[in-house]
Amino acid sequence: MPQTFHTFAAGARAPALPLLAAALTLALAACGDGNVKPEAAAQATAQQRWNDGPPPPPLSPTIPQDVSVPQANPDLQDLQDDFDLLSWQSFVAVNWPAGPDGNPKPGATIGPDVPTVWENWKESREIFLPGGATPPPWGQDTPPPAVCKGLGDATLRLTQVGKTPNVLDESGEPFETGPLIDQNGQYVRFAILTNRDMFDNIVANGLYSTAGQKKFGKPANFALPKGSPKVGAIMIKSAWKVLGANDNAARFHTAKALVYTNPDENEGVQAACKLQTMGLVGLHIAHKTQSAPQWVWSTFEHVDNVPTQGEPIDKPRYNFFDKNCTTCQVNQPPPRPWNPNNPHTVPTQVMREIPLTDSTKRLNATYQALLQKNYPGTVWANYELISTQWPTKANNPIDPTGNPAPSFLANATLETYIQGRVPQASSSCMACHNNATMNSQLPSDFTYLLQRAQ
Amino acid sequence: MVFDYMDYFVSMSVGLTGFASEAIAPEIDPVGIKAVYLQAFDEKLPDGMAEQILQRYKALFDAAGGKPGNEEQLVGQMLAGSGTSPAQILAMRQLIFLWYAGAWPTVQYDNSPSRGQTFSSVISAESYTQGLVWRVMQSHPMGSSTYNYGYWAADPPPLSAYLENPV
Numbered sequence: 001m002p003q004t005f006h007t008f009a010a011g012a013r014a015p016a017l018p019l020l021a022a023a024l025t026l027a028l029a030a031c032g033d034g035n036v037k038p039e040a041a042a043q044a045t046a047q048q049r050w051n052d053g054p055p056p057p058p059l060s061p062t063i064p065q066d067v068s069v070p071q072a073n074p075d076l077q078d079l080q081d082d083f084d085l086l087s088w089q090s091f092v093a094v095n096w097p098a099g100p101d102g103n104p105k106p107g108a109t110i111g112p113d114v115p116t117v118w119e120n121w122k123e124s125r126e127i128f129l130p131g132g133a134t135p136p137p138w139g140q141d142t143p144p145p146a147v148c149k150g151l152g153d154a155t156l157r158l159t160q161v162g163k164t165p166n167v168l169d170e171s172g173e174p175f176e177t178g179p180l181i182d183q184n185g186q187y188v189r190f191a192i193l194t195n196r197d198m199f200d201n202i203v204a205n206g207l208y209s210t211a212g213q214k215k216f217g218k219p220a221n222f223a224l225p226k227g228s229p230k231v232g233a234i235m236i237k238s239a240w241k242v243l244g245a246n247d248n249a250a251r252f253h254t255a256k257a258l259v260y261t262n263p264d265e266n267e268g269v270q271a272a273c274k275l276q277t278m279g280l281v282g283l284h285i286a287h288k289t290q291s292a293p294q295w296v297w298s299t300f301e302h303v304d305n306v307p308t309q310g311e312p313i314d315k316p317r318y319n320f321f322d323k324n325c326t327t328c329q330v331n332q333p334p335p336r337p338w339n340p341n342n343p344h345t346v347p348t349q350v351m352r353e354i355p356l357t358d359s360t361k362r363l364n365a366t367y368q369a370l371l372q373k374n375y376p377g378t379v380w381a382n383y384e385l386i387s388t389q390w391p392t393k394a395n396n397p398i399d400p401t402g403n404p405a406p407s408f409l410a411n412a413t414l415e416t417y418i419q420g421r422v423p424q425a426s427s428s429c430m431a432c433h434n435n436a437t438m439n440s441q442l443p444s445d446f447t448y449l450l451q452r453a454q
Numbered sequence: 455m456v457f458d459y460m461d462y463f464v465s466m467s468v469g470l471t472g473f474a475s476e477a478i479a480p481e482i483d484p485v486g487i488k489a490v491y492l493q494a495f496d497e498k499l500p501d502g503m504a505e506q507i508l509q510r511y512k513a514l515f516d517a518a519g520g521k522p523g524n525e526e527q528l529v530g531q532m533l534a535g536s537g538t539s540p541a542q543i544l545a546m547r548q549l550i551f552l553w554y555a556g557a558w559p560t561v562q563y564d565n566s567p568s569r570g571q572t573f574s575s576v577i578s579a580e581s582y583t584q585g586l587v588w589r590v591m592q593s594h595p596m597g598s599s600t601y602n603y604g605y606w607a608a609d610p611p612p613l614s615a616y617l618e619n620p621v
Contacts, residue, residue, distance in 0.1 A: 076482050392482045397615040398589070401600045405484030407580075423579050424598050437603045 061096035061104035066289040083388040087298030094118040111375020121193040128452035132209025148273035154258040178333025184244040185344035198233035210439040219443040239282030239413035252279030282413030294402040297389040297429035299411040308352040320350040353419035404430040466511045469525030477618035487584040556581030589616035
């Protein structure tokens with residue numbers, strides 16, 4: 001039987017670990033029996049969260065400038081909840097219907113499947129131009145690749161067939177990566193866009209060209225001056241699947257897109273372009289806020305994407321998992337050569353390796369209900385937050401990554417093959433992007449985009 | 455209220471390692487290595503020994519006023535044999551090794567001049583990266599760095615930043 005003692009007096013310096021202390025009080029009640037399971041107990045305690053507090057604020061087209069922490073003495077789970085709320089607020093705001101100027105449409109509300117605010121931001125292709133040319137001003141389009149000409153209008157041009165290899169190559173580790181193939185045998189396509197604050201910083205500092213980066217001569221810095229009314233730099237990385245005969249398009253946010261196969265991406269692949277109807281399956285939102293110099297990393301997925309290892313496989317159909325396949329290897333990239341122009345490629349069998357926390361699941365349910373109530377039948381209720389990575393110690397002098405929480409975060413459509421919890425090998429937004437540099441070899445403030453400069 | 459092992463484990467570890475509580479068990483702690491180490495401390499020792507050591511530490515802690523600040527003095531008494539057996543003293547030394555190396559050491563005695571060898575096994579990839587030895591070195595674990603590209607060309611931060619103790 002465990003002994004009964006007093007704990008430290010309140011306010012004493014040493015303990016101050018309410019979450020884990022409470023969890024371990026439970027776990028170690030059986031210590032004398034050699035039955036210590038602190039991890040399980042910690043999880044059990046951490047799950048008693050979200051929705052204990054006030055309901056989320058109303059749906060709004062305003063992207064929050066920063067996280068709001070209402071708790072007087074927040075613990076780790078409190079703060080995670082606060083950042084998850086920021087993620088959903090941001091998701092709603094960037095997916096608000098766009099008006100003709102690309103800003104939130106006056107009088108509109110989130111719900112209908114129409115072009116969104118973020119889809120009017122600048123694509124990376126429009127910023128880093130051949131020869132390091134100055135990009136056209138905000139709001140002015142850049143012509144599509146020549147092979148796409150004459151194929152009609154599109155709301156978004158999807159040019160990448162895999163998460164850019166540069167991202168992983170620059171980490172110096174032999175990460176396994178590759179394209180993602182949906183259940184129809186089609187390559188998933190990706191696009192990266194930046195908001196105006198980020199675009200303006202790149203242009204003002206000449207960071208869109210290698211020569212400009214060299215001239216700049218110091219690390220990039222997307223931080224806003226203190227007290228700035230601006231929202232700050234935001235990057236969005238999106239993943240899309242071709243909507244085919246087996247897909248229910250009504251469940252997706254869709255876009256008619258010029259799907260461009262870039263011959264530079266894979267050896268021996270011909271340039272190609274098709275006008276296709278695409279469904280949004282993954283969305284990263286990275287936001288440089290005042291309190292998070294390492295950026296806040298929010299990631300969302302379509303709810304039908306993949307099952308989670310260790311949880312029921314209970315959906316009739318998944319976008320990236322075949323429940324009837326008993327021989328499919330999970331989370332393995334397709335064999336080379338990779339050619340997005342192939343009419344059919346063997347689908348990737350994908351499962352989520354790190355489950356969503358119960359707290360995040362509850363927040364997802366809350367927002368999905370809010371979105372449904374706001375606009376019955378909306379496609380936006382078919383998306384879920386996977387998690388939010390944020391710095392627990394933003395100004396740590398010995399760790400520029402700021403001690404991220406959670407330590408690992410992966411989107412099944414964007415970091416399919418590097419899920420898990422192995423340091424230096426598994427996906428961690430901050431740990432990976434902390435290594436990002438410009439072509440001048442100077443730090444690029446957590447973005448690999450600047451390496452695309454010519 | 456039951457015995458809050460973690461509080462006393464952290465407090466005793468402050469005394470054993472010389473690191474501040476905030477350094478080894480931050481208030482906002484996304485890694486939670488202290489839970490891994492407490493579990494290892496409990497499982498690697500004979501049944502009940504971890505609890506006995508923590509109870510002894512608690513008795514000394516309470517006798518000294520029940521306030522943080524004299525952890526090193528308390529563990530010094532225990533390492534000197536005040537109410538502790540040789541096996542418990544060895545266990546406390548093993549715990550020091552665990553905090554610094556992220557590995558649990560096993561000592562095999564023999565008649566050689568060095569009186570034996572120490573073998574150690576790393577608890578996990580995370581414990582390896584969390585080892586305090588890297589901080590003392592003002593460095594980072596081999597194969598795992600959170601510094602910015604090009605850090606090797608700059609002086610490291612001062613030792614006090616690594617120790618999170620005023621010096």
